[in-house]
Amino acid sequence: MEVKLNTTDIISILYQMPSSILFKCPDLECIYASRGFEQDFGLRQSGAEATHTFLFFDLETKEIVPQCSLPFTLAEKGEEIAKHYRLQTDSRTMNCFIESDVITTPTGEWVVLQVKSNITSLLNENSKSSAVSKHIEFNQLLTNFSSKLITASVHELDGIIDQALAALGTFCDVDRCYIFEFSDEDESMSNTHEWVAAGVTPFIDELQDIPSSTLPFFMTHISNGLFKVDNVASLPKEAVAEKETFEEQRIFSVLCVRIMVDDIMYGFIGCDIIGSPYSWNAFDIEYLQRIGEMLGNTLQNLHNRKALQKAQTELLEANKQLERLANIDGLTGIANRRLFDSTLKRDVERCTEQMTTLSLLLIDVDFFKQYNDAYGHVAGDAALQKIADTLTNSCVGGDDLVARYGGEEFAVILPNTRLNELHAIAARIIRNVSYLDIRHQASDYDSKLTVSIGMACMEMNLSRQDAALHSSDGALSLVQQADKALYRAKASGRNCAKL
Template identity: 65%
Template structure:
């Protein structure tokens, strides 16, 4: 038997095979193989375009792991590969053998697509068992998605796309999201088979109206094309895009969230037309529904979290309002009473001094009567701002104590520092130069200040009560007495 006769016989064998003579690198294919892989013109078959990929790693197999090489070196080959030709890429089960003829020894690879053995339940990897396994995977993804948070979602989506792409033997599987009210769409997740070019980076912020034929179908639920070449003239824009990416078949299913279209999940076949099966459509729809339900749940959770945050902010605002003087914006008497008790305990435990200033605006009633209550309110605001600017400590609290009286808590401030702060307050209020014609001491607004300091670790003349039972009530009584002395001594002054 001559070599060309052997070639002719191999070509006509009703089985999907690749074969080569051991003394040549040229690879040939049977007609059945060409039909399976969508190679219409036998002359267009390119042996150099045949590439074997590892299904799991997606890497091209090394020369030493190539099925032809393994068989030629006497090793047994019976394994899964992803086989790429110039027309089509598919997952295949490859078995190899030697065939001897008088003129040449041949390496023959039997190429079985995943559809082989559909009803052979005795095989572990039969299609029925694969359907069962894939349904279990979908159930697993569904349970994961129920409680998924934003951080888990990307990983689960990627796993679902990979599972679908591998099971249905497609070249690409992807998720698109509509943006800007549906005017734009972006590819957010993409899985590609071995040897397939990804396009996710190029498919960002695409105008939705650039694919009008596609949009008119996907908004109704499904876009299914077995053969892109059969698209009508009205789909010329879509056809141009698909042909540029060598897409021959495409299947997409919409994703709904809150009754509106969120995006779509899709897949495509490169290199040859493909008739989409009912289970392809069903599984793609199921994954789309799962993602839609998950996105809906996340949306609801975000809405609930937003409401909770808004409620917390509202409560904080109410608390601030409850503790704030409405006129001056300072702390009010309620917050002062709570803070002074805590600060006394804290300073005692840390063996730190604590001081109080009680400030009274001199002859404020006369000012109100002469200038009016609006002017009086403005004066209180300006004095409040000046007091806040006169205190530099992070823990200091300036509060409106009542009427024209203000009080300042100064944790960690001893008597010497207290006198400096009180003098600064006197000076800063005088520098406001607020006219006060009804004052009996000056023609500008002034204040009188009472001072009190307590330091449990020291005995000084400034400690009003030198014992561990010192409390907020006695402290306030001390500073009030000091203010009384300042006013009786002529006002516009400080007193311990």
């Protein structure tokens, strides 16, 4: 007696296949899954007649594969498929290697896709050799990123960490990998790096500055090194906040290990499974811990580099401060005699070499001894501070230097300033000091404080050779010229400028 098979019989026979397959009749829209596929992907609905919806993603672009390029579409056109995809069901999303075949049945042709997931390869007949190969592959992965992180600059570090998370997520076939950092005193945590598989929603922007106190169950476990949840639904009552957070993100399984830096918990690295529970294996924990240790060592080195850089910066700043203090007059805050001497020598040499003009003013506060005797040294110091500010504000050149030359004497170095400009600056200084209106009833000249100014100008209108001879006395010659001019200003009745 001949037995005739119908479509339902073919579906039932293919469903019984222990291997992980998807099958479809070209004349029908429905896609069916074998019992082996249901086990691998933990499909919620099962049975020969159960139909499912599947999404295929391109592993490189993470984009959904268009209808014209779907494995079933290509196979129905006669093309042989042998390619990696990320396959999403209503329960799980996994990386798979898919091969196609077309079988002929009494009811017609059927397209069959053999789906080899990571789980399938680990459970096959050569599981021991597969596990060894997996460990070797992981060690190669770890070595690759370790060498990158060792030589990475601070600016390259974030990019390499992102690459490491992507490689880990793809290798372990999880849906999300991430790193969180704790704030000082572990008061809050922020998601700093995140990788998500195709079809998975990222949450890095939402997971910032989360108060640690809102997740007490998680904090207790991660502080001890490991937070492992195979099934979020099985979390105890005291983890109600954590369970709510995970369910909002459709997370069914979570694995996190802490990252230590300088014997302090810096943060944690974790990964999630979305859609269905997953029993974390010992190698899952080992892999994540080793990645965490690698990142911890990297962050430790980065921390040490930053600490060294900070110390070097602070040392440079301290040296600059010491140099500044060594060159600044403590009372007036302007350059002191030490800085004046070195600057004048440098400017004379530069002006001689470049054949430019250099001018100098020596300024003396008139009858300042009588002012101190009459009003006291505190008032005298205040008067010198005001005059120093006035001198600074009266000289507008970027290379000008105002210095306290000694006692009540000041000096102004004026590079690239010609004689006519020098007269104008000196007149402005005398006028601005007068505007201070500092009373000086003890003055033999006026009832308010005034200054006398000696001017000197080195104009290089000579050949280079003659200029060098002209400036052989250098800075000393220019100071002597200004000092003689200052004497003439005092002899002329003070409160004036002389050349």
